[in-house]
Amino acid sequence: MSGRVLVGVKRVIDYAVKIRVKPDHSGVVTEGVKHSMNPFCEIAVEEAVKMKEKKLIKEVVAVSCGPQQVQETIRTALAMGADRGIHVEVSAKEYESLGPLQVSKIMAALARKEEAQLVILGKQAIDGDCNQTGQMTAALLDWPQGTFASEVTLEGGHVKVVREIDGGLETIKITTPAVLTADLRLNTPRYATLPNIMKAKKKKIANMKPADLGVELASKLEVLRVDEPPQRQAGVKVESVDDLVGKLKEAGRI
Amino acid sequence: MAVRAAGQIAGICHLCRSSTLGSFRTLCRNVSSSKHTPSNAPETPVDHLIYTPEHFALKESIKKIIDQEINPHVDQWESEGKFPAHKVFKILGNAGILGVNKPVEYGGLGLDFSYSVAVSEELGNIRCGGIPMAIGVQTDMATPALARFGSDELKKEFLRPSILGDKVACLGVSEVGAGSDVSSIMTKAVRKGEEYVINGGKMWTTNGTQADWMCLLANTSDGPPHRNKSLICLPMSLPGVHIARQIDKMGMRSSDTAEVFFDDVRVPSKNVIGQEGMGFTYQMLQFQEERLWAVANTLTTMDLIIQETIDYTRQRKIFKMPVLHHQTVHFRLAELQTEVELLRSLLHRATALFIRGNDVTKLASMAKLKAGRLARELGDSCLQFWGGMGFTNDVLVSRFYRDSRLISIGGGADEVMLGIICKYMDTLPK
Ligand SMILES: Cc1cc2nc3c(=O)[nH]c(=O)nc-3n(C[C@H](O)[C@H](O)[C@H](O)COP(=O)(O)OP(=O)(O)OC[C@H]3O[C@@H](n4cnc5c(N)ncnc54)[C@H](O)[C@@H]3O)c2cc1C
Numbered sequence: 001m002s003g004r005v006l007v008g009v010k011r012v013i014d015y016a017v018k019i020r021v022k023p024d025h026s027g028v029v030t031e032g033v034k035h036s037m038n039p040f041c042e043i044a045v046e047e048a049v050k051m052k053e054k055k056l057i058k059e060v061v062a063v064s065c066g067p068q069q070v071q072e073t074i075r076t077a078l079a080m081g082a083d084r085g086i087h088v089e090v091s092a093k094e095y096e097s098l099g100p101l102q103v104s105k106i107m108a109a110l111a112r113k114e115e116a117q118l119v120i121l122g123k124q125a126i127d128g129d130c131n132q133t134g135q136m137t138a139a140l141l142d143w144p145q146g147t148f149a150s151e152v153t154l155e156g157g158h159v160k161v162v163r164e165i166d167g168g169l170e171t172i173k174i175t176t177p178a179v180l181t182a183d184l185r186l187n188t189p190r191y192a193t194l195p196n197i198m199k200a201k202k203k204k205i206a207n208m209k210p211a212d213l214g215v216e217l218a219s220k221l222e223v224l225r226v227d228e229p230p231q232r233q234a235g236v237k238v239e240s241v242d243d244l245v246g247k248l249k250e251a252g253r254i
Numbered sequence: 255m256a257v258r259a260a261g262q263i264a265g266i267c268h269l270c271r272s273s274t275l276g277s278f279r280t281l282c283r284n285v286s287s288s289k290h291t292p293s294n295a296p297e298t299p300v301d302h303l304i305y306t307p308e309h310f311a312l313k314e315s316i317k318k319i320i321d322q323e324i325n326p327h328v329d330q331w332e333s334e335g336k337f338p339a340h341k342v343f344k345i346l347g348n349a350g351i352l353g354v355n356k357p358v359e360y361g362g363l364g365l366d367f368s369y370s371v372a373v374s375e376e377l378g379n380i381r382c383g384g385i386p387m388a389i390g391v392q393t394d395m396a397t398p399a400l401a402r403f404g405s406d407e408l409k410k411e412f413l414r415p416s417i418l419g420d421k422v423a424c425l426g427v428s429e430v431g432a433g434s435d436v437s438s439i440m441t442k443a444v445r446k447g448e449e450y451v452i453n454g455g456k457m458w459t460t461n462g463t464q465a466d467w468m469c470l471l472a473n474t475s476d477g478p479p480h481r482n483k484s485l486i487c488l489p490m491s492l493p494g495v496h497i498a499r500q501i502d503k504m505g506m507r508s509s510d511t512a513e514v515f516f517d518d519v520r521v522p523s524k525n526v527i528g529q530e531g532m533g534f535t536y537q538m539l540q541f542q543e544e545r546l547w548a549v550a551n552t553l554t555t556m557d558l559i560i561q562e563t564i565d566y567t568r569q570r571k572i573f574k575m576p577v578l579h580h581q582t583v584h585f586r587l588a589e590l591q592t593e594v595e596l597l598r599s600l601l602h603r604a605t606a607l608f609i610r611g612n613d614v615t616k617l618a619s620m621a622k623l624k625a626g627r628l629a630r631e632l633g634d635s636c637l638q639f640w641g642g643m644g645f646t647n648d649v650l651v652s653r654f655y656r657d658s659r660l661i662s663i664g665g666g667a668d669e670v671m672l673g674i675i676c677k678y679m680d681t682l683p684k
Pocket residue numbers: 391424425426427428429430431432433434435457458459460461503506511660662663664665666667668669670673
């Protein structure tokens with residue numbers, strides 16, 4: 001039991017909130033909207049904390065990149081059992097264009113600095129649905145990756161990962177240090193208990209800037225426009241199977 | 255039905271684990287036709303009057319438990335007339351929610367009362383009144399006197415397991431002949447050597463059919479009515495404790511309410527809480543907390559009812575326009591939300607004063623009175639805007655209409671609150 005696990009925790013608009021697009025189509029409305037930890041990140045934290053409870057690793061470090069408010073998300077991770085936090089401060093303005101590549105650079109730099117044995121991230125965040133940060137982090141570090149994990153077994157210098165792939169499961173064995181991304185079935189995240197919420201208050205959150213890690217935030221991507229998904233059209237009722245077949249033929253489906 | 259779905263979103267999210275590619279958010283949306291959109295900006299940790307970021311973290315954790323472990327089952331428990339108190343309390347006990355302001359030595363967290371208020375507010379997200387009430391009985395009605403005045407031995411036997419969620423507690427104060435007038439209770443505990451022998455009966459006992467122990471108020475002497483009563487920890491498994499019946503009620507249906515009889519029940523005299531004869535005084539001491547707790551609990555539900563009424567009337571079209579677009583409808587809802595905010599301000603002000611050590615009996619009684627009155631008005635007004643749907647049992651508003659009626663009766667009726675307020679205003683005829 002010597003390793004350290006770095007877990008990424010992203011603050012996103014709460015899953016139960018209906019997303020509204022800003023009138024000028026530059027993005028979505030975030031002000032006055034309930035935020036919480038990305039559900040896939042919760043699963044990543046849970047997995048890391050479980051490893052620590054099984055004494056397979058020594059320390060869990062929760063990392064979040066963003067403005068001041070992301071500290072709330074780090075506190076949630078600390079209340080779930082992470083040992084300490086790192087807040088990589090990115091101004092609200094810069095945060096708007098912070099994408100998977102920039103975050104991966106930060107995660108990779110931190111993984112080296114902290115000599116992490118594992119980096120565990122959510123497979124995607126429910127805001128951008130990018131599904132890239134884990135893969136990019138592994139590439140930048142030139143470490144093996146176990147993405148879409150639904151079962152993880154850490155044994156010495158190896159980790160066995162059961163991956164959710166189209167049409168089934170794939171089991172791989174990779175060496176550590178490695179990058180993992182958590183899928184929905186990996187575990188059921190615990191509730192932060194009140195005693196642990198109070199304890200989390202005393203845990204340390206280190207503050208740093210991307211520049212401290214030698215990371216340049218410039219992005220080559222530009223968001224042109226954000227739109228609501230098209231409204232689903234009302235369906236039609238058909239009287240009989242023949243009608244149905246007729247309609248399908250009409251629509252050119254069969 | 256749509257209403258029920260909203261509360262289940264979170265529960266379902268953790269269950270739909272079939273997709274590897276689909277967006278988590280779309281997944282959640284697809285299983286629920288109804289969206290939950292708080293129209294008001296939520297209260298945030300920044301500069302809150304009484305809540306710190308820890309209060310908010312606690313609320314968030316409770317919300318998850320409610321969405322995943324409680325709300326998906328509420329309709330079933332409502333129809334069965336009982337919720338599984340042991341199961342639900344164990345979940346809450348594990349999360350540390352049943353003893354926020356109880357001593358650390360007995361499994362509590364030793365935090366101030368503002369945390370209890372935060373818990374109570376959050377429990378208002380449960381989609382019925384019965385379960386929060388049952389929790390309130392456990393945390394803020396049956397146990398405060400024990401925590402303050404009970405012996406170490408009693409606290410180990412009754413308080414600790416109640417905080418951990420291993421034992422269900424009930425409060426035996428009201429009787430058939432004594433509700434508002436607690437001083438006239440008839441149940442007697444007669445001292446015989448190292449034991450009390452108890453005879454009599456209790457009425458309206460919440461959790462009564464499931465409880466492991468009762469915090470019992472009984473006459474232990476023939477002295478003056480305010481100094482002859484004692485609180486006794488009574489195990490419900492003792493011979494002579496009879497659950498006469500479960501009372502059939504118009505509301506609070508998932509909370510079991512019992513009528514209990516005592517027939518020569520023998521309990522060790524060491525089970526008396528604090529000093530003999532002080533029971534009435536001890537019980538009165540916790541009134542402020544009890545009342546503020548009840549107010550906090552109804553606030554969140556009132557917010558929810560207004561919001562669901564907005565959502566429903568916005569999509570319900572009559573005379574070619576949404577019901578919500580009638581000025582009488584949106585103005586009325588604005589009026590009600592204003593009153594809810596006023597009540598919330600009073601609650602937070604009273605709580606802030608209380609945790610600084612002030613007597614807030616007057617403010618707490620005013621808040622309780624207003625909560626009862628407002629809940630009745632709000633339930634009635636909102637139900638009206640749902641038309642025939644409001645008259646069905648499929649919607650939260652009709653359940654609220656039935657459940658919240660109790661606020662004006664239980665835990666001190668409106669008239670009792672008015673009497674107390676008048677005392678403070680010095681207007682009560684002597
Ligand atoms: C669902 C439910 C759960 C309950 N749970 C518990 C429990 O767990 N433990 C427990 O001990 N009790 C419990 N109670 C009892 C509750 O506290 C009493 O119902 C309440 O105190 C009122 O007493 P009562 O029903 O005897 O009404 P009464 O005392 O008969 O009062 C009837 C009415 O008289 C009027 N009134 C009362 N006082 C005055 C006054 N001073 N001036 C003018 N009018 C007045 C009011 O309108 C009042 O509603 C519960 C009750 C219910 C319905």
